[in-house]
Amino acid sequence: MVDIDAPVLVVGAGPAGLTMSNLLSRYGVRHLLVEKHPGTAHTPRAHIVNQRTVEIFRHMGIEDRLLTAATPSELMGNNVWHTSLAGLELARLHAWGTGPDRAADYHRASPSPMANCPQTVLEPVLLDAAQEWPEADLRFNHEFLSFTQDSSGVTARVRDRVTGAPLTVRCDYLIGADGGRSRIVEQAGLPIEGQAGLSAAVNIWFEADLTRYLAHRPGVLYWNAAPGTPFLTGGGTLICHRPWTEFVMVVAYDPATETIPHSDEFAVQRIRRIVGDPTLTPSIKGFATWTINHQVASCYREGRVFAMGDAVHRHPPTNGLGLNTSIADAFNLAWKLATVIRGQAGPGLMDSYSAERQPVGRQVVDRAMRSVEEMVSVQAALGFAPDQSEADGWAALEGLYLPGPDGDARRAALREAVELMNYQFNAHGIDLGYRYRAGAVVTDGSPEPAPERDPQLYYQPTTWPGAYLPHAWLDRAGTRLSTLDLVQGTHFSLLTGIGGQGWTEAARTASEATGIPVDVHHIGTRDGLHDNYGDWATLRGTSTSGAVLVRPDRHIAWRANEYNPDAADRLTEVLGELLGLAGKRGGVDGSLEFDKSR
Structure with missing residues (x-):
């Protein structure tokens, strides 16, 4: 007996799972999300939100909610090394693109700023938005137990932790966003490579007014460099979550020789030590123990089961990459699920998720670990x-x-x-510059652009297939919008210019053949979008009559240097290849036809 039937079952209500829920709802896909805990994150955890993630919130229509709740980028600007906050400051570094040498790079690259938003604040933003959609069935205090899968779907066992009642869920696809101890990864047999438990730390969450120590040097991270302490973080690293009253202190320790008591007495003593104020009376909100891992799954998929977020990439918090990579996983997978479930794409499209995201996960894990070593x-x-x-x-x-x-x-x-330390705190190329070199991408035959500057520190925009759509400001009827705003829902977008008018008919033909909507945007024409700064002309990588085909997740799927009479045929072939559709020549005109009867 099946108690619940849904196209998609999402396990886990962290950043990845809640993002997946919002995107599936926005794409019209009914789904069930279960979370074993009674609510969202009860400790701050991850907090750095990079520009790419804010752009994804923009795509979901909730960027303004995030930025209203978060600490703005101008209050993230300093990394400070000190013997105590009241004592000797040893060094300072402009961070997160706020320095005079990097601010223009960050401003130019995106319509969205960076932000600082702990999971205790970010997850409720996502949850509130997710609860507004009728497509979402969100159930907390529901624990995933096990699954079996067959050729037509997945059967999962879930337990209501309040009543103890078991539930059987039948779904087309199962998504594991269930964190670093993922049952789904374990049961699916997804191999995890690397090492776990490389070191240990305790987070101490507290409130105290530290305005007089921090307001003149606003930042997110304050590194204690106390003489006589054996760890890179000295007596403890201070993470600011709410200026200048809410913090997490990270205390590293060696579990083989030391234990850290989860007591107010210890916490107050250590906080006073790193602040340098023996009279301070902080309010202790909670403790959390964690370990540093250096692990990534070699594959993110087994049949109809997919995993994302910390379930498949586990690494130190350096570079602030964990939350951001998890949300990007969901952005990659959601549109593919939607198009396959609607019958607009073949099941082969799902292979591209692991092919595209696993190399990114490996890069993130390795970079985060290297940043620890560089400290x-x-x-x-x-x-x-x-x-x-x-x-x-x-x-x-x-x-x-x-x-x-x-x-x-x-x-x-x-x-x-x-x-x-710029490779940890100003690694713009790591944040924004990842490219999909295999997957749902059709090459245009051109070589991948070589980096003009250090590719980890500097983001280099390009329309080379597999890269992310470059941001450029455009104008339409007196309204400013980004090129990123041209991508809506699960529609593909085709960006062309003067001389590319024929792409409108080509897109209509290709859309009719494949069943996938293709929106055409003319940039630079008298009655189209205006490229008043000329930025898109610099970035587009094609002639004015050429076209750039953009996927729903804003990665470049394919591009053509110029318009040709065979544009409709070529665009149809490309879409069929991207979507995993089997095509054949038919009809009196020999046009390409696809079987959309799945």
């Missing part, structure tokens, strides 16, 4: 060494203030070490 350079430049006494540590710091060549060398070494 050692700051400790070394400060003169700290393993097993060093506190007195020796303070003596080492004095070397930074010596006059003459020795002092100059120490100061230069510290500047060099802090500069290396």
Whole structure:
């Protein structure tokens, strides 16, 4: 007996699962989401929200809700290394694209800013939006237990944790967004590669008014560099979640030799130490223990079962990539599920999810781990060494203030070490620059553009197939909009210009043949979208009569350098290949036909 029948079952109401719910609803797909806990995140956890993620919120129509709830980018600007907040400041770095040397890069790359928004705030934004859709059946206190799958679908067992009642769910597809201890990954047999438990830490969530220590140097991260402590984060790293009253202090420790008590007494003592104020009376809100892992699944799919988010990529919080990568996983998969469920694409399209997202997950895991390793350079430049006494540590710091060549060398070494931290805190290319080199992409025969600058630090926009659609500001009837705003729902978008009028009819023909809507946008024509700054002309990568085909998740699917009389046939072939449709020549005109009767 089946208690619930839904096209999609999503397990987990974290950022990935709630994003998936919002997108499926927006795309008209009925679904069930189950979460074993009674509500959304009860501790702040991840908090950095990069521009690509804010753009996805923009696509979902809730960017304004996120930015209203989040800390704005101008209050994220400083990374500070200190012996205590009230004591000696050792170094400072402009972070998250706020420095005068990087602000233009970030501003130019996206219509959306970065933000700082802990999961305790971000998840309710997503949940409130998800609850507005009739397509979504959201059930908290419902625990996923197991599944079996066959050629036509998945049968899952779920338990209501309040009543104890079992539920049987039948779905076409099962989505595992159930975190780092994913049952779905385990039961599906998705292989996890890498190491777990490389080190340990405790998060201490608290409230205290630290305005006088932080308001003049606003930021997200304050790194304690206390002499005589064995860890990269000194006595504890301070993460600001609400300026300047709500924080998480991260205390690293070696579980083989040390335990960290989850007690108010310990927390208050340690907070006073890193702030440097023995009279401070913080209010302790909670504790959470976690470990550093360096793991990624080698495949994100088994049959009709898919996994995303922390279930398949597990890594340190450095670079702030976890939450953002999880939401991008959902953005990639949602439109593919919708088009396949509606019969607009063949099941082969689903293969592209793992082919596209797994390499991104591997890159993220490796970059985050490398950033941890690079932090050692700051400790070394400060003169700290393993097993060093506190007195020796303070003596080492004095070397930074010596006059003459020795002092100059120490100061230069510290500047060099802090500069290396740009790969963690200003890695714009990592945030925005990933490209899909295999999957639902049709090459135009051109080589991948070589990087003009360091590809980790700098984002290089391109319309090369597999890249993300570059942002450029356009005008239509007195309204400013981004090229990213041209992509709506699960429609493909075709961007062309002067001389490309024939693409309108070509798109109509291709859409009729495949069943997938294709919206055509003329940029630069007298009665079309106006490229007043000329930015799109610089970025488009084709002639004015050419076309750039954009997928629903805003990645470039294909492009043509110019309009040709065979444009309709070629566009139809491309869409058929992208969507996994089997086509054949038929009819009196020999046009390409597809079987859409699945």
